[in-house]
Amino acid sequence: MEKTGKTKYVISAFFVLTAHIAMLYSMFYNGNYDSPSKLIVLSMAVIGLDFVYFIAMLFFKQTTYTIDFMLIFILNISLIFQSSFGGIQLSVKHLVTCIASLVACRLGYILCRDHKWIQTKKKAFYIATGIIILSILTLTGSRSMWIDLGFFTIQPSEFLKPAFILVCTTYVAEQQNKVSIWKFNIVPENLICTAFIILICGLQWWCRDLGSLPTFVAIYLCGLCARLCYPKAKLSKKLIVTGIILIGVLAIIAVILAPPYVKARLFVDIWSDSTGDGYQQSQALIAIANGGWFGKGAGNGDLHNIFAYETDLVFASICEEWGLFFALMVVAVILIMLACPLVNPPRSYFHATLATGVCSAFVVQMALNIFGSCNMIPFTGVTVPFISQGGSSMVTCGFMMGMLIAGQSPVFKNPVVKNNKKRKRVTAR
Amino acid sequence: MKSIKRSLRLVSVLILAFIAGMIMLVLKIQREAGFYISHSDNAELGLVYDRNGDVLFDSDATPDKYGDNYFIDVGNLIGDAKGQMTNTLVAKNIEKLNNYSFSMGLVPKGGKSSIHTSLDHYANRIVYDSFGDSEGCAVAYDYKTGEILVCTSLPSLDVTKGYSGIADFETGTLISKVMYGTVPGSTQKVSTLLSAFQIMGKDKLFSKSYTCEGVYMNKGGNKIDCHNSYGHGTQNIQQAFQNSCNPFFAQLVEDDDMPLEEIIKCYEKMGYAVNDDEEKYFDINGIKCERASTTLTDSYDFNTQWGCIGQGKTLVSPMQLMLWQSGIVNETGKMTMPYLIKYTTNVDGEIGDWADTSFSEEVFTPESAVEVKNIMLENGKNYSESISGYTLGIKSGTAQIKDGEEENSLLVGFIENERHPIAFCVLLENKENSATRSENIVKTMLDALCK
Numbered sequence: 001m002e003k004t005g006k007t008k009y010v011i012s013a014f015f016v017l018t019a020h021i022a023m024l025y026s027m028f029y030n031g032n033y034d035s036p037s038k039l040i041v042l043s044m045a046v047i048g049l050d051f052v053y054f055i056a057m058l059f060f061k062q063t064t065y066t067i068d069f070m071l072i073f074i075l076n077i078s079l080i081f082q083s084s085f086g087g088i089q090l091s092v093k094h095l096v097t098c099i100a101s102l103v104a105c106r107l108g109y110i111l112c113r114d115h116k117w118i119q120t121k122k123k124a125f126y127i128a129t130g131i132i133i134l135s136i137l138t139l140t141g142s143r144s145m146w147i148d149l150g151f152f153t154i155q156p157s158e159f160l161k162p163a164f165i166l167v168c169t170t171y172v173a174e175q176q177n178k179v180s181i182w183k184f185n186i187v188p189e190n191l192i193c194t195a196f197i198i199l200i201c202g203l204q205w206w207c208r209d210l211g212s213l214p215t216f217v218a219i220y221l222c223g224l225c226a227r228l229c230y231p232k233a234k235l236s237k238k239l240i241v242t243g244i245i246l247i248g249v250l251a252i253i254a255v256i257l258a259p260p261y262v263k264a265r266l267f268v269d270i271w272s273d274s275t276g277d278g279y280q281q282s283q284a285l286i287a288i289a290n291g292g293w294f295g296k297g298a299g300n301g302d303l304h305n306i307f308a309y310e311t312d313l314v315f316a317s318i319c320e321e322w323g324l325f326f327a328l329m330v331v332a333v334i335l336i337m338l339a340c341p342l343v344n345p346p347r348s349y350f351h352a353t354l355a356t357g358v359c360s361a362f363v364v365q366m367a368l369n370i371f372g373s374c375n376m377i378p379f380t381g382v383t384v385p386f387i388s389q390g391g392s393s394m395v396t397c398g399f400m401m402g403m404l405i406a407g408q409s410p411v412f413k414n415p416v417v418k419n420n421k422k423r424k425r426v427t428a429r
Numbered sequence: 430m431k432s433i434k435r436s437l438r439l440v441s442v443l444i445l446a447f448i449a450g451m452i453m454l455v456l457k458i459q460r461e462a463g464f465y466i467s468h469s470d471n472a473e474l475g476l477v478y479d480r481n482g483d484v485l486f487d488s489d490a491t492p493d494k495y496g497d498n499y500f501i502d503v504g505n506l507i508g509d510a511k512g513q514m515t516n517t518l519v520a521k522n523i524e525k526l527n528n529y530s531f532s533m534g535l536v537p538k539g540g541k542s543s544i545h546t547s548l549d550h551y552a553n554r555i556v557y558d559s560f561g562d563s564e565g566c567a568v569a570y571d572y573k574t575g576e577i578l579v580c581t582s583l584p585s586l587d588v589t590k591g592y593s594g595i596a597d598f599e600t601g602t603l604i605s606k607v608m609y610g611t612v613p614g615s616t617q618k619v620s621t622l623l624s625a626f627q628i629m630g631k632d633k634l635f636s637k638s639y640t641c642e643g644v645y646m647n648k649g650g651n652k653i654d655c656h657n658s659y660g661h662g663t664q665n666i667q668q669a670f671q672n673s674c675n676p677f678f679a680q681l682v683e684d685d686d687m688p689l690e691e692i693i694k695c696y697e698k699m700g701y702a703v704n705d706d707e708e709k710y711f712d713i714n715g716i717k718c719e720r721a722s723t724t725l726t727d728s729y730d731f732n733t734q735w736g737c738i739g740q741g742k743t744l745v746s747p748m749q750l751m752l753w754q755s756g757i758v759n760e761t762g763k764m765t766m767p768y769l770i771k772y773t774t775n776v777d778g779e780i781g782d783w784a785d786t787s788f789s790e791e792v793f794t795p796e797s798a799v800e801v802k803n804i805m806l807e808n809g810k811n812y813s814e815s816i817s818g819y820t821l822g823i824k825s826g827t828a829q830i831k832d833g834e835e836e837n838s839l840l841v842g843f844i845e846n847e848r849h850p851i852a853f854c855v856l857l858e859n860k861e862n863s864a865t866r867s868e869n870i871v872k873t874m875l876d877a878l879c880k
Binding site: 222225226271274282285286288289290292293296324328331335338339341342345346347348349352353355356359360363366367370371374376 | 432433434436437439440441443444446447448450451453454455457458461462463465466468469471529531532533534535
């Protein structure tokens with residue numbers, strides 16, 4: 001690392017550490033804790049994780065560490081939040097998932113940093129996606145989205161998100177390879193991707209995880225748009241119009257065929273049904289109002305008595321204890337992470353498409369959670385990336401953030417191929 | 430690079446769209462936070478005052494603090510925040526009473542949120558007491574400005590005593606009867622008279638005369654009884670109105686110059702829901718008030734004629750009966766819209782929500798209003814002894830309810846007085862068993878308001 005790079009690294013680390021210490025300091029004065037020892041344990045976990053990550057990152061030679069610093073920044077803020085709802089005590093479970101998220105981030109980075117290599121592994125992602133779909137079909141059951149392993153549960157549909165992003169991204173370079181089917185010039189890879197999204201939609205419907213549907217659809221549509229932008233990959237107007245009509249028809253059919261519990265959520269008046277279907281949202285809004293701009297203080301909230309306060313209602317929980325201002329700051333940090341590719345653009349179209357897919361997944365999930373819990377749109381029960389509790393979600397988000405980092409610090413080297421035929425094909429891209 | 434930039438534009442669009450959504454969310458929270466808190470168990474509510482600064486609602490009120498039954502005359506109108514009564518001023522405007530702001534949070538002490546009403550608690554209480562053991566309701570308002578001055582309904586409750594024994598509460602205790610439809614009796618003839626003037630015109634209507642012999646066999650073969658079994662003889666419209674003669678009005682409805690379609694049009698213009706089973710409401714500071722309703726099917730049909738006379742299926746709220754009086758006495762055909770809230774103050778004591786006088790669209794023609802006003806003023810002279818001291822326009826009504834087992838007495842009207850422009854409606858239930866009369870209540874009310 002160069003001298004200026006080292007200075008920047010130290011300044012960034014100092015900033016992250018200072019911010020976390022400031023939050024812990026605020027908890028010391030305004031927080032609700034039984035004994036200082038609980039706060040000390042939490043502080044040690046936060047500061048310890050900061051230091052370990054700062055050191056661990058040095059083993060990875062990257063062009064920039066911006067997202068990495070922001071990731072540890074947001075993850076430890078998340079740990080502080082999750083350890084403060086309803087009373088300060090270290091949330092060991094969340095600490096473990098934060099660490100898992102950081103590890104997944106490294107894996108995501110390693111996997112995606114070389115765009116040429118990863119595009120040769122297209123079939124592997126098809127298989128991985130297929131395996132996840134199969135696991136949902138065989139292990140979760142038709143009314144569940146969880147696989148119970150006894151000591152913990154996992155939500156396989158979460159892992160489907162990065163896998164589907166990779167499916168959408170790895171074949172982006174195939175756009176010139178069109179074949180004529182009926183009167184349309186179609187890229188077979190696009191059909192495969194469309195088949196996947198239809199399969200995923202059916203699967204989500206089957207296991208009653210409709211909340212995640214918009215995320216998958218957004219990933220697919222962003223992938224589609226990215227393909228439209230691909231050089232010389234012009235899609236005919238006929239196809240675009242047909243696609244839009246098809247999506248519209250499918251959306252209408254989905255609303256008509258939606259099960260009663262979904263329709264109830266689509267059209268519920270939360271204040272006239274504030275003890276029934278509107279209970280969680282009305283309590284969330286009351287909590288936000290109670291928190292005001294600067295909150296009631298860590299651990300002083302009441303929303304922790306409501307189901308899903310730490311997952312689906314996490315934005316309201318933060319607003320209540322830390323205030324709307326702080327909650328907005330946290331959302332802003334996530335948005336800045338997502339906006340990093342705009343400041344430091346990827347140097348390959350693969351990484352640009354990857355950034356689009358990750359951004360769409362994160363933005364849609366945040367929108368569904370925050371706007372849903374605040375009664376601006378139907379309440380679907382998805383998580384806010386990195387903030388909500390949940391191992392599957394944290395690991396997945398970490399992995400997707402690794403994909404984003406890969407676009408910031410890519411590796412350019414030709415893939416090692418054994419026969420000349422393959423080499424030619426890779427070079428042609 | 431160009432294609433990469435195009436792809437990244439999508440990222441910009443997504444992020445900007447999300448930011449736009451967040452801005453909308455913050456604005457929504459800012460605007461509605463008071464409303465959310467009002468649904469919370471922790472809400473800190475301010476006070477409701479009458480026009481003279483008398484307290485009408487205090488969430489911390491106890492009988493010891495204010496005296497026994499202090500709020501009973503406004504119990505089912507002002508209400509409380511306990512959720513038992515949902516169509517009350519407090520229930521419908523609870524967010525305005527919140528001692529809360531998003532930046533300050535809840536302000537338990539020192540918060541200045543309040544609602545200042547147009548009610549005169551002194552007069553209201555006197556009117557309430559004037560009912561004695563009887564039940565019913567009374568409402569009066571300033572027909573120039575729309576300020577509701579008196580609005581009381583019996584039986585009522587003292588909200589400071591809570592709802593223990595709610596199962597034993599008398600029917601109607603938890604609602605203000607002023608806002609709900611009742612059989613209007615002959616006060617309905619005001620509406621029919623207004624319609625007749627609009628359909629026939631003054632000259633033709635005054636030229637009409639019908640004979641009452643105590644009972645009238647209508648063209649459908651049904652008997653229409655008159656309260657005067659000896660009959661009123663041959664009368665014109667003014668005499669029939671003063672006599673409140675049922676056979677006259679039945680014949681008027683049957684008259685070929687008074688087509689039913691035209692009556693329906695006039696009624697609907699006045700706000701009646703005609704031949705419509707759906708309950709409809711209008712709004713007074715959030716409080717729902719039932720719209721008038723009736724069933725009119727055939728000019729020769731007994732129920733149609735009976736409806737135009739004010740019996741049977743016709744239902745009109747005392748509030749609505751009073752509002753039409755404003756259109757008559759102002760000679761505009763437009764109702765002065767009523768309000769209870771004069772202004773509010775927020776948690777910092779800043780005044781807002783100033784009430785403005787507003788008028789409805791024209792619900793009947795000014796010409797018909799002038800004629801009906803004159804007839805009502807003429808009729809008012811008959812009350813010069815029982816309601817002395819006022820230039821009064823009035824119409825009485827006797828409503829048969831419970832299949833004629835009981836009769837309610839109604840009085841609706843106005844006084845012509847520049848200083849006290851008051852329109853009113855009084856409903857006295859089961860008048861035969863009542864120790865008082867509706868005229869006495871009106872007199873008490875006007876005396877209290879014009880003190």
